[in-house]
Amino acid sequence: MGRDRLAKAPAGPAAGSGGRRGARERERQALRRELPIGERLRYMRRQRALTQEQVAAMLGLNRTAYTHYENGVNMPDILTLVRLAEAYALSPGELVEFLTVPEETAG
Secondary structure: OHHHHHHHOOOOOOOOHHHHHHHHHHHHHHHHHHOOHHHHHHHHHHHOOOOHHHHHHHHOOOHHHHHHHHOOOOOOOHHHHHHHHHHOOOOHHHHHHHHHOOOOOOO
16 A cells, blocks of 8 residues: 555656746746846946946846846846846836836836
């Protein structure tokens, strides 16, 4: 009887994680479509005539990590958002609002 239960149990921590990974990736893709944070980060950087390298240095990141934010590969964490707000002389709330509020409702 004990052997039957073991046969039906997942084979380890990786078992079933493919489904979760796929779900997380679908969530990320939907978020990128709904919230063009990367495009808006790029816009803010260009408005200030900064390079990705310069912004990355302000944030204490390498250029590749920052580029991933602009390209929508990764989303900035809360500490990075605070540093971005400081770099652009905004409050964290203003930055988050600019990055997340749809254009048709902004203004």
